[in-house]
Amino acid sequence: MSSTETNRTYVIQTLGCQMNVHDSERIAGSLDAAGYIPAQDGAEPDLVVFNTCAVRENADNKLYGHLSFLAPTKKSRPDMQIAIGGCLAQKDQGTILKKAPYVDVVFGTHNVGSLPTLLERARVEQSAQIEIKEALEHFPSTLPSRRHSAFSAWVSISVGCNNTCTFCIVPALRGREKDRAQDDILKEVRALVAEGVNEITLLGQNVNAYGVDFGDRTAFAKLLRECGKVEGLDRIRFMSPHPRDFTDDVIEAMAETPNVMPHLHMPLQSGSDRILQAMRRSYRVDRYRGIIEKVRSAMPHSTITTDIIVGFPGESEEDFQATMDLAGELRFLAAYTFQYSKRPGTPAADMPDQIPVEVVAQRYTRLHEHINEVSKSVNQDVVGKKLEVLITDVEGQRASGKSRDFRLVHFDAIEGMRPGDLCEVEIAAAKPHFVLGNGSPTNWRKTRGGDAFEARKKEAESKGVLLGIPTLKSIPGK
Numbered sequence: 001m002s003s004t005e006t007n008r009t010y011v012i013q014t015l016g017c018q019m020n021v022h023d024s025e026r027i028a029g030s031l032d033a034a035g036y037i038p039a040q041d042g043a044e045p046d047l048v049v050f051n052t053c054a055v056r057e058n059a060d061n062k063l064y065g066h067l068s069f070l071a072p073t074k075k076s077r078p079d080m081q082i083a084i085g086g087c088l089a090q091k092d093q094g095t096i097l098k099k100a101p102y103v104d105v106v107f108g109t110h111n112v113g114s115l116p117t118l119l120e121r122a123r124v125e126q127s128a129q130i131e132i133k134e135a136l137e138h139f140p141s142t143l144p145s146r147r148h149s150a151f152s153a154w155v156s157i158s159v160g161c162n163n164t165c166t167f168c169i170v171p172a173l174r175g176r177e178k179d180r181a182q183d184d185i186l187k188e189v190r191a192l193v194a195e196g197v198n199e200i201t202l203l204g205q206n207v208n209a210y211g212v213d214f215g216d217r218t219a220f221a222k223l224l225r226e227c228g229k230v231e232g233l234d235r236i237r238f239m240s241p242h243p244r245d246f247t248d249d250v251i252e253a254m255a256e257t258p259n260v261m262p263h264l265h266m267p268l269q270s271g272s273d274r275i276l277q278a279m280r281r282s283y284r285v286d287r288y289r290g291i292i293e294k295v296r297s298a299m300p301h302s303t304i305t306t307d308i309i310v311g312f313p314g315e316s317e318e319d320f321q322a323t324m325d326l327a328g329e330l331r332f333l334a335a336y337t338f339q340y341s342k343r344p345g346t347p348a349a350d351m352p353d354q355i356p357v358e359v360v361a362q363r364y365t366r367l368h369e370h371i372n373e374v375s376k377s378v379n380q381d382v383v384g385k386k387l388e389v390l391i392t393d394v395e396g397q398r399a400s401g402k403s404r405d406f407r408l409v410h411f412d413a414i415e416g417m418r419p420g421d422l423c424e425v426e427i428a429a430a431k432p433h434f435v436l437g438n439g440s441p442t443n444w445r446k447t448r449g450g451d452a453f454e455a456r457k458k459e460a461e462s463k464g465v466l467l468g469i470p471t472l473k474s475i476p477g478k
């Protein structure tokens with residue numbers, strides 16, 4: 001059977017971070033190019049792909065939970081294929097087949113583009129295929145892609161990481177940092193904008209180390225400025241920077257490039273220098289605070305979001321309190337908080353003084369409640385003000401979107417509004433996780449992003465397929 005005659009349907013279940021979500025777009029694109037088609041809502045797919053995570057909590061439990069749910073279906077429909085990719089596959093390799101022998105393909109983070117070939121081989125040879133590469137085969141962005149959104153896209157600028165944070169498995173699984181050439185990145189950005197994309201997020205494990213591969217410390221600031229020149233690109237974001245590599249030229253580029261959004265997501269991880277040291281995070285609280293001060297002085301209306309780990313080995317009540325205090329002092333708009341749990345293969349897993357789970361859970365709840373209060377107060381700052389919003393959802397009379405400074409805004413929809421369009425919303429009320437609009441939005445601007453959304457929706461309706469990438473939710477009974 002030639003690959004274009006496959007006509008087999010697929011779903012992709014993504015477990016994990018933004019990098020995995022972006023990889024899933026590449027997996028879907030590679031499957032589309034090989035003749036697979038997205039499964040319709042509610043239909044049983046011929047292929048289920050899990051793009052796994054080894055970083056997030058309970059990722060392996062989640063995967064094996066999903067697999068045991070699928071086992072009876074696989075038994076009754078042996079031609080349905082199951083493929084496992086991503087970080088957990090890269091880490092566990094053959095163990096996956098021992099635990100779930102009915103899996104057809106295991107592939108790693110470095111060879112997402114080989115999936116169609118491996119599936120074909122598994123079918124022909126009637127045996128499971130494992131292919132894990134230790135080095136990157138193709139830069140993910142050079143592979144075909146099925147994007148989640150018609151108007152907002154991620155562009156990866158680097159993969160891997162040269163740091164050695166003791167809680168993180170990424171360097172072991174994704175390898176050392178590999179930077180993509182600026183010309184390639186800009187070519188992709190321009191191509192996306194030509195397709196109607198009006199928001200781009202530059203993606204990397206450590207975006208502001210970009211350039212380390214080719215010896216240019218100023219490469220990330222230059223890249224932001226170059227993206228700023230792309231006509232039709234309304235918004236540029238990036239994630240995630242590392243405080244160690246954050247240089248003043250990036251702050252200047254952010255402040256001087258109008259389409260770079262006044263929002264910084266910069267992982268803090270802990271507010272205690274002692275714990276930062278144990279985490280092998282090579283900055284201290286003073287440096288982190290200094291960067292935020294400079295960002296705020298260059299962009300007074302900017303917001304800061306962060307990641308925090310609670311209960312790292314050795315974290316005392318005093319260390320934890322330092323994190324609580326810093327969260328209040330730095331006024332984060334949001335903090336993505338994680339309960340520390342051991343990741344086999346990381347140095348922190350073997351550290352003494354692991355914190356009992358109930359203490360971790362209790363600290364997590366305290367921090368979560370505290371951050372909610374802080375976020376609400378940060379959201380109060382914009383009550384009575386007008387925010388420009390990029391619309392992301394329209395459901396009947398209600399619409400939602402993101403402000404330039406990354407606040408989630410809910411407001412009344414105007415008939416004909418489309419995701420991808422821009423408007424202004426006056427803010428009436430603040431909640432911890434969102435702000436609410438007052439009355440009808442103003443200055444609604446139809447954009448090429450909205451046109452792209454509408455065109456994609458029409459195409460999906462005419463073909464009877466889902467927008468974006470179908471997931472396991474669409475399997476009956478799931």
Ligand code: SF4
Binds near residue numbers: 161165168171206
């Ligand atoms: S900076 Fe640290 S946490 Fe982030 S990917 Fe690199 S090693 Fe992991």
